[in-house]
Amino acid sequence: MRRLGELEAEIMDRLWRWRRPATVREIVDDINKQRPLAYTTVNTVATILYNKGWLLRGKQGRAWVYSPIRTREQYSAALMEEALGASEDRPAALAHFVQQMSPEEVGALREALATADRQDGP
């Protein structure tokens, strides 16, 4: 069996792409187009995602219908905010390529680049 995290990602990915609530049966059928996977496995992982606070669910007839609590974009924005955040001790946890800068500082960078170009040029 694949790792739990990968299955979780597969389920979330489908629900985000479809942009509508879906039953476990629909998700299993879609995954089964690529590879065999038991209904109970997907059902278990969907319940885990529900318990972790990633999915909402409601009854539709006898089956549970699942939908993401937040959009993929909302999660991405939260991650970016954490990574680029201004917190003093953030750099130790998440090393990002360039820190956020004020327009003045970006201007100073541009000037440094332009000066170098002029020196390289004819």
Add this chain to the structure above:
Amino acid sequence: MNAAPVLLGYAGAVGVLAPRLLLRSAWPYRAPALAVASWLALSASFTVTVALAAYQLAAPTEHLHADLIGLLHSCGLTTGTGAPDPTVATRLAVVPPALVVLLVLGFFVLEVLRGRRTRSRHRKVLDLVGHRSARLGATVLDHELPAAYCLPGHRPRIVVSAGALRLLSAGQLDAVLAHERAHIAGRHHLALAAGMAFAKTFGPLPLARHGRQQTAVLLEMIADDRALRRQPREVLAAAMYDMAAGAAPAGAFAVGGPSALIRLRRLLTPQRRPHAALRGSVAVAAAAVPLIPLFLGCVHGIS
């Protein structure tokens, strides 16, 4: 004779004068790995010195001689003298120096654990939200703001935003990814945590203040240099500018500080590594400097 004054004098030199000297030197930015090692060695040396001085001050005078014989004995510097019987007072004298060392080590462990917790939380969300790209060896995050960062340590991740992929040329992207890989491979988060732990213990001390900031900048330079092995300097410099310009907030508040500017100028005015003789002597000094306080503590006991 009590070695405490000598040790405290040495602590002053290491804690106040040495950082000024390092800041004014030109070689650290040209040999950033050596410079990080120097800052860490100075911090270790300062910690040991303060611990030994605390021991000297705490040890009751009448027992001091016996203590120092014991210290020398443990240093392996005396022959023939048996180790003195430790009394309660001499045993208690070990408490203050142990506290100094444990404080620094404790902050270090705390810092490492805190970083690990933050990253593990971040990674769990990232693995569900991002798209893994085997080609890039990175996770792509759906966000228009250009950004690249990494989660170092256990189960590392490199993250690039969709905005960065749109903005950067193939060469620039390659340079940025190499930069992030260098952070992970070099375990730079541990050096940062060490600097942070020392700064938390010794607060406003110049060595602590500058050491932490300089370590952060120097680690970026080490990663920049790794990227330069794969891409020309102009490419890395342009990537740096494009990312900074693309991510700059609309308001005029500065979050970053001048480190990117220092890095960019360094990239654009290539300088050769310092001479091998200088590098060698700095390396020897960095290795020796944590041992000097032990030497001072031992020698001044006999006279």
